[in-house]
Amino acid sequence: MTIDIRTATIQPRRQTYANVARRIGADKPASRYEESMFDMQATGEFHYRPTWAPEYELFDARRTVIVLDDWHVLRDPRQFYYGTYTITRSRMMEASEKAFAYAERRGSLSAVSDQWTELARHYLLPLRHYEWGANMNNCNITDIGFGSAITQAAMFATMDRLGIAQIVSRIGLLMDGGTGTSLTAAKQDWLEHPSWQGLRRAMEDLFVEPDWFQVFVAQNFALDGILYPLVYRAFDDEGQKQGGGAISPLTEFMLDWFDETSRWVDAVMAAAAKESEANALHLSDWAASWTARARQALEPLATEVLHDREGEVLDGIVDDLAARCRKIGLRA
Amino acid sequence: MNAMPPLKQRKLSLKERYSHLTRGLGWETTYQPMDKVFPYVSYEGIKIHDWEAWEDPFRLTMDAYWKYQAEKERKLYAVIESFAQNNGHLNITDARYVNALKLFLTGVSPLEYSAHRGYAHVGRHFVGAGPRIACQMQAIDELRHAQTQMHTMSHYNKFFDGLHDARHMHDRVWYLSVPKSFFEDACSAGPFEFLTSISFSFEYVLTNLLFVPFMSGAAYNGDMATVTFGFSAQSDEARHMTLGLEIIKFMLEQDEGNVPIVQRWIDKWFWRGYRLLGLVSMMMDYMLPKRIMSWAEAWEMYFEQAGDALFEDLSRYGIRKPKYHEVASKEKHRLSHEVWSIFYNYTHAAAFHTWLPTEDEMKWLSAKYPDTFDKYYRPRFKCWSEMAAEGKRFYNPTLPQLCTTCQIPMGFTEPDDPTTICFRSAEYKGERYHFCSDGCKDIFCYEPEKYVQSWLPVHQIYMGNCGGAEVKDVLDWYHLNFGVDNFDYEGSPDQKLWDEWQAQKAANPV
Amino acid sequence: MGKVSITLQNTDEGRMLVDAIVADNPAAEVSRMPALTKIDCEDRLSLRRETIEERIGRRYDLQELQLSLISLAGNVEEDDDSFTLAWSRGASPKHS
Numbered sequence: 001m002t003i004d005i006r007t008a009t010i011q012p013r014r015q016t017y018a019n020v021a022r023r024i025g026a027d028k029p030a031s032r033y034e035e036s037m038f039d040m041q042a043t044g045e046f047h048y049r050p051t052w053a054p055e056y057e058l059f060d061a062r063r064t065v066i067v068l069d070d071w072h073v074l075r076d077p078r079q080f081y082y083g084t085y086t087i088t089r090s091r092m093m094e095a096s097e098k099a100f101a102y103a104e105r106r107g108s109l110s111a112v113s114d115q116w117t118e119l120a121r122h123y124l125l126p127l128r129h130y131e132w133g134a135n136m137n138n139c140n141i142t143d144i145g146f147g148s149a150i151t152q153a154a155m156f157a158t159m160d161r162l163g164i165a166q167i168v169s170r171i172g173l174l175m176d177g178g179t180g181t182s183l184t185a186a187k188q189d190w191l192e193h194p195s196w197q198g199l200r201r202a203m204e205d206l207f208v209e210p211d212w213f214q215v216f217v218a219q220n221f222a223l224d225g226i227l228y229p230l231v232y233r234a235f236d237d238e239g240q241k242q243g244g245g246a247i248s249p250l251t252e253f254m255l256d257w258f259d260e261t262s263r264w265v266d267a268v269m270a271a272a273a274k275e276s277e278a279n280a281l282h283l284s285d286w287a288a289s290w291t292a293r294a295r296q297a298l299e300p301l302a303t304e305v306l307h308d309r310e311g312e313v314l315d316g317i318v319d320d321l322a323a324r325c326r327k328i329g330l331r332a
Numbered sequence: 333m334n335a336m337p338p339l340k341q342r343k344l345s346l347k348e349r350y351s352h353l354t355r356g357l358g359w360e361t362t363y364q365p366m367d368k369v370f371p372y373v374s375y376e377g378i379k380i381h382d383w384e385a386w387e388d389p390f391r392l393t394m395d396a397y398w399k400y401q402a403e404k405e406r407k408l409y410a411v412i413e414s415f416a417q418n419n420g421h422l423n424i425t426d427a428r429y430v431n432a433l434k435l436f437l438t439g440v441s442p443l444e445y446s447a448h449r450g451y452a453h454v455g456r457h458f459v460g461a462g463p464r465i466a467c468q469m470q471a472i473d474e475l476r477h478a479q480t481q482m483h484t485m486s487h488y489n490k491f492f493d494g495l496h497d498a499r500h501m502h503d504r505v506w507y508l509s510v511p512k513s514f515f516e517d518a519c520s521a522g523p524f525e526f527l528t529s530i531s532f533s534f535e536y537v538l539t540n541l542l543f544v545p546f547m548s549g550a551a552y553n554g555d556m557a558t559v560t561f562g563f564s565a566q567s568d569e570a571r572h573m574t575l576g577l578e579i580i581k582f583m584l585e586q587d588e589g590n591v592p593i594v595q596r597w598i599d600k601w602f603w604r605g606y607r608l609l610g611l612v613s614m615m616m617d618y619m620l621p622k623r624i625m626s627w628a629e630a631w632e633m634y635f636e637q638a639g640d641a642l643f644e645d646l647s648r649y650g651i652r653k654p655k656y657h658e659v660a661s662k663e664k665h666r667l668s669h670e671v672w673s674i675f676y677n678y679t680h681a682a683a684f685h686t687w688l689p690t691e692d693e694m695k696w697l698s699a700k701y702p703d704t705f706d707k708y709y710r711p712r713f714k715c716w717s718e719m720a721a722e723g724k725r726f727y728n729p730t731l732p733q734l735c736t737t738c739q740i741p742m743g744f745t746e747p748d749d750p751t752t753i754c755f756r757s758a759e760y761k762g763e764r765y766h767f768c769s770d771g772c773k774d775i776f777c778y779e780p781e782k783y784v785q786s787w788l789p790v791h792q793i794y795m796g797n798c799g800g801a802e803v804k805d806v807l808d809w810y811h812l813n814f815g816v817d818n819f820d821y822e823g824s825p826d827q828k829l830w831d832e833w834q835a836q837k838a839a840n841p842v
Numbered sequence: 843m844g845k846v847s848i849t850l851q852n853t854d855e856g857r858m859l860v861d862a863i864v865a866d867n868p869a870a871e872v873s874r875m876p877a878l879t880k881i882d883c884e885d886r887l888s889l890r891r892e893t894i895e896e897r898i899g900r901r902y903d904l905q906e907l908q909l910s911l912i913s914l915a916g917n918v919e920e921d922d923d924s925f926t927l928a929w930s931r932g933a934s935p936k937h938s
């Protein structure tokens with residue numbers, strides 16, 4: 001049944017929720033991002049202190065040294081809410097599925113030279129543990145971060161990192177015929193091989209870092225900011241030259257993801273830096289010290305894959321990261 | 333260069349694939365001690381010897397997660413879109429129905445958000461990859477529920493009152509401290525108790541009572557948008573419920589010493605959840621213009637019968653039915669009537685409208701509650717309706733005393749005497765605390781240091797923390813529009829507008 | 843023992859699943875409500891992928907069940923070919 005009522009009588013009485021109207025004005029409809037992101041988290045009238053951190057409220061802005069008047073300035077330029085997030089990722093994954101299906105059907109990884117396969121197993125597969133660590137760090141931000149703007153985007157990042165860990169694992173399964181032996185070996189590398197220990201140690205230190213904003217900068221800006229261009233661009237380019245080109249389509253997801261996610265990471269840091277000199281200083285310090293540490297941690301791997309080009313490539317990546325810093329108002 | 337011979341690719345079963353892609357992701361940290369990396373897994377006294385023993389029956393990996401969830405979202409937003417475009421709110425049975433949505437958006441949707449954060453906490457802090465991933469998936473699912481509910485209700489908010497500031501109200505309004513304190517109680521507990529409270533007691537044992545009748549009721553009352561978000565959310569619920577049952581079995585199987593701890597949590601959270609569902613009971617029996625089943629019937633189907641099978645299954649671990657379940661069953665013939673009466677008395681301070689049931693509705697209530705309705709509640713409603721007819725509509729002018737644990741005004745009756753209000757009290761550090769029931773008193777007495785912290789709305793008003801001393805000051809502080817959001821449905825702006833639409837509809841038959 | 847139960851949406855796919863469940867579990871009791879259907883069965887209830895594929899005429903992945911499920915009661919056991927709900931999966935508790 002259709003209902004025919006003169007449109008005059010069914011004019012909306014209000015455009016959006018009052019909390020959203022207080023932020024964007026009452027005279028216009030709000031976007032889906034705004035209606036489902038603003039003010040979702042409680043900020044007061046808490047009943048009980050968490051038994052696991054009784055010195056804090058359940059959600060507490062004092063869990064980082066960064067100070068913001070309104071935590072909703074940490075907006076996500078992608079304007080992801082759950083629906084747009086999952087739809088975006090499922091599209092990206094569809095493309096990856098095609099690459100995997102092709103590789104599986106054609107056995108295309110067997111065209112990769114032994115040498116490069118050996119190297120790829122060593123530089124790529126242990127990254128599933130790095131991603132799991134990044135999942136943990138972003139989950140921590142979702143847990144103790146303040147305000148729905150940053151925490152919901154961190155939730156998406158949490159799941160992204162699990163997804164990427166699983167893509168890396170699937171590459172391993174393609175390499176070992178589905179037996180999982182490559183994954184066992186990769187874990188061994190992660191736990192014991194000297195080239196991986198700097199990165200593992202950095203991750204474990206982040207697991208116990210109490211300031212969540214520092215974790216954000218260290219993980220999502222500095223470590224990712226060096227690791228992603230190094231592994232998925234520089235190592236991959238090297239692979240193209242050495243007969244490893246068949247691996248590239250399988251890591252396309254990571255490149256697209258990194259480009260997209262960096263925008264969010266930069267926007268968050270820029271907004272926090274803009275608010276105060278003190279914030280900008282903390283962020284600059286964290287960015288600088290974690291960039292240095294990330295570079296150091298990844299040098300041994302870079303040498304193994306790139307040999308004498310290691311220094312030049314890392315210099316380039318670090319320069320790019322410094323340019324990102326300056327663009328968002330940090331000193332670099 | 334000599335290329336390897338093509339590898340024969342084994343087709344992996346779901347189980348093998350999941351295990352390769354998930355297990356082994358975590359590692360024993362060595363640069364930082366494990367108990368510093370995972371500081372919260374032992375303080376509750378639960379002992380886990382082997383995290384790898386965790387089995388996730390759904391074995392969902394992220395590729396499948398993104399795929400299926402995106403499909404659900406595409407369908408859901410198509411419905412939300414067309415609902416808004418076609419002014420779907422005009423198709424509901426009666427505008428009184430929207431009051432159930434108001435209660436839902438202010439009372440339940442913020443809980444979805446709290447669940448999102450609570451599961452993120454456990455998703456970070458559990459040791460094993462399997463249970464952590466299950467928690468993380470639930471964490472993002474719960475964010476989904478909160479967001480899809482905001483999006484679905486967005487259209488209703490444009491046309492009806494009382495939906496405009498859900499989060500603000502949830503944190504402040506007196507009756508909303510019932511769901512708020514319930515969830516904060518869970519989130520402030522350790523990770524194992526959190527899962528017992530929300531995944532098991534709430535999702536597995538009680539959530540059917542909230543969602544299934546509510547969504548079925550929405551369908552019956554012409555609200556297709558709510559049906560769609562509800563069922564779309566429920567499709568995640570099967571996974572969540574399973575997490576609830578799995579975590580309980582996991583704890584019980586890992587160590588015999590866990591059994592009494594888990595039993596105590598089951599007792600506590602059953603009662604806490606049951607009290608919260610009092611709000612649902614009145615929604616089912618009083619707020620749906622067309623009713624599906626009574627609260628008593630729902631309780632029989634979803635707790636008494638389903639609970640029997642469940643607790644019989646768990647009895648092999650030495651777990652028994654939750655304490656005071658028999659009290660809940662005794663109360664099933666009066667719960668909804670008592671709760672609706674409280675709201676009728678305090679409707680001037682509520683963000684939704686109330687009304688007295690019509691004669692037809694009372695007939696339905698008599699039939700569903702043959703032993704209690706005509707005897708106790710019909711006379712009460714008759715009296716109130718006579719008073720209203722004389723222009724002396726009954727409001728309770730005094731602030732109610734609240735139960736320190738569940739925070740509901742004292743209005744429940746003695747388990748064996750439906751005519752006497754049940755009062756219990758206990759002393760702690762020289763102060764006296766009041767409770768609605770033995771269940772609530774027991775919960776307090778086990779952890780008094782927790783419940784003395786309760787942000788009790790009535791105490792807060794007396795302490796001057798709620799905008800002022802006058803009712804209108806407090807309502808302002810709640811962001812409740814006086815004379816618009818509150819009072820009877822009869823005479824409300826909602827009703828006026830609805831009647832206009834109905835008149836137009838009648839004048840323009842299609 | 844007790845009854846296990848599964849509740850599905852009244853969509854095209856949901857109805858087809860109800861059909862398949864009844865075919866695989868003759869003892870199942872079906873109750874239809876507005877917008878949903880609840881199926882109860884003594885002790886256990888099993889749904890086979892093949893039975894669904896016969897009805898749907900394409901390959902069916904049992905994980906697709908998640909698109910139609912509303913609620914369930916019982917221990918879940920899922921593999922590539924079947925989805926089972928049952929009480930008392932393990933015979934006795936295995937304490938370590």
Ligand SMILES: [Fe+2]
Pocket residue numbers: 444447473474477565
């Ligand atoms: Fe939910």
Ligand SMILES: [Fe+2]
Pocket residue numbers: 607735736737738739740767768769772
């Ligand atoms: Fe109580």
